[in-house]
Amino acid sequence: MTKMLQHSGYEEERLQRVAELLPCREVQAGMLLSLMGQPQQCSYPSIFIYGHRASGKSHVMQVLLKELELPHATVSCVECVSVALLFEQVLLSFFGCDAASLLPRSPSLSDFVRIYRQHCSQTPAKQTRYIVMEKAELLRDTDANLLPALLRLQELVDDNVTIILLSEIVWDKFRPNTGCFEPLLLHFPDYSKGELQQILSQDKHPSYSAEFYSSYINILLGVFYSVCRDLRELRHLAALNFSKFCEPLAEGKVKETDTHKLWRNIEPHLKKAMQTVYLREVSSLQWEQLQQMEERECGALRGLSAHTHVELPYYSKFLLIAAYLASYNPARTDKRFFLKHHGKIRKTNFLKKNEKTSNHLLGPKPFPLDRLLAIFYSVVDSRVAPTASIFSQISSLVTLQLLTKVSHDDQLDAPKYKCAVSMDFICAISRTVNFEIIKYLYDFL
């Protein structure tokens, strides 16, 4: 079934092993192999590989370099918070630790190039050396000279070295403004549904037949393919839900070939999984425990997002309510809501054009502290003194991230805030203090 990878520079069996390890990626692996050429041949200075998450970029590179035993350094740019770590890893995997120890405390690019040249003149490359940079989009945030220098490292160090950049972002968003050496671009396309089916069917359960597992994958893809094409995520879901799929079989209710009954059994379960496990509402461990417990319905457990109930002091609740009202009501309607004798104002001819759309769609608006306090005093029934505790409650609401400060930090006289809580949350809060917030919201008039 698998097309054989063919290249004159490498042994036949090794290529076969590589081909087995890389299902549905023969075209890309073959292209890479032909770019890399025979081990002793000089390769292209830089190759840029891009494709979506879990399209097998790192996997293909790792398998090729490991199985063909090519000298390589794999660097994840997430780990390398400073260029020093990046240089150290490259030198370490090419020349051993005595080269890496030569690097000064905060090495510059020229230090790296100098040490590299020094070592590669001592041990000249018999084979092309490969540097694989994962998550290469982070290279753009480092020194401006790093990415252009890496792209033509072959020229700089005068060695048979190739840089391979892996990223999910297209090359157009990498190009430095001063121009650079253009790498070869190689795209890894997404796996199609058939390919996903083929790859996922490979890790079958030893105690069941391959066709049985394959039909399970078929059902799984039927539910999840429209929302998720991420191979890793699908593989995780497949492993989680397989025991539930096998349950009727273990109880002896159905046979392996009775696909329709198995589907009827698993389908609602999978749909529930989409709302819970897939969104990480319920952790995988909890999900597995739930499946063990027969009596409890799946999803009966409250997920992470249901825990929105927060205990707040009495005045803090009113402060939050006042902040919500200030954020979502236009300032010119305050008079009508919070003053006793405001006269007759009609909604239609009273408002500007842009205020007619729902404020809840446009998001919260910033408001000054004075307006917050004015609304606060009018919604609280009793007389409240503006003590230090009120003001400290405002600032602690900011630290709890229920309010956000939008003005600059050092502006003490008129700070501006935004309310950062949802409608459901504020309704729950106002219910606890017996305040009907809907009556005061302009959008719901």
Added chain:
Amino acid sequence: TPHRATPSIPSRSLPARQPANVLEEARTRLHVSSVPESLPCREQEFQDIYSFVESKIVDGTGGCMYISGVPGTGKTATVHEVMRCLQHAADVDEIPPFHFIEINGMKMTDPHQAYVQILQKLTGQKATADHAAALLEKRFSNPAPRKETTVLLVDELDLLWTRKQNVMYNLFDWPTRRHARLVVLTIANTMDLPERIMINRVASRLGLTRMSFQPYSFKQLQQIIMSRLNKVKAFEEDALQLVSRKVAALSGDARRCLDICRRATEICEHSAAKPSATGLVGMSHVMEVLNEMFSSSYITAIKCASVQEQLFLRAVIAEFRRLGLEEATFQQVFVQHQALCRVEGLQPISVSEGLAVCQRLGACRLLLLEPSRLGVLQRVRLNVSQDDVLFALKAD
């Protein structure tokens, strides 16, 4: 290595070649680094500086002088000439002996290094910047028997600017001390530097002894070249006049003038094989050099750009015309580009090819771009005038 080694570079294995023919002779004479014995056309300035420094040395007092002028007007050369003459006068005991030291703001990593360098040139001591400042302060404020006058030349003064301006302040304050016997000559390019960047107490200490070097007129430039050549017959009269008139009209930079002459001798040498050549540098050679040196490379770059790049520039101009602004986002320009492609009967290019075209033009600085991570939202501006672009696109 020895404790106090003298820095040196390896010596040549063969001595430098002597000039063989007239043109080579002219070339060595016209080299910028071969400063002549006497500077033509700067006699007045020479006299002013000479008498200023001489009077200070004879009186045993101190003072400051500020010398300004556009680059290439012979400021540093004149001051050096003055010092050479004064040194000579001191050697024959016409004036009391003095000490000449020179610092250059551009040769320092930090303005405070000025103290270190002055101290080292005065006494040979090495010290940190703070310590050197204290030592110099002591040296200039205390009386000492048989103290020589020190003449300090500060080149590229504007680079000694610090936020508190303490380096400049000290440099101008020391000459005012009673026992300092320090003459400070400062050189910078702009005439109003004291008014622009110095705070009042620094500017007032600099004083009003100012001198500005006017750019050379074409007659002066011609005279300079003639005196350089010194009877070596390598140039036609008209050619020299053309060079000096062109340079005088643009900047009056003597260095530029010499460079053009030297390049002209090279071109003349290359074309000497032709039978019509007289062996002299003629008008045609000079014209060629002037084209080389003064013409804008942008227009050539646009003319040599690829079809899609030229099309993109046209799209940029079309979009600017439509918007009435000098700025557009890439996606706006790209829509125009696609339309132009269709009009020209070319296959429309993809967005990422369009971005590649745009960013290549940005890398040549024909366009000014925002960082490429903004993608199609990056804004595009022209770095050359629209007329230049249209001229370059139309010329073929």
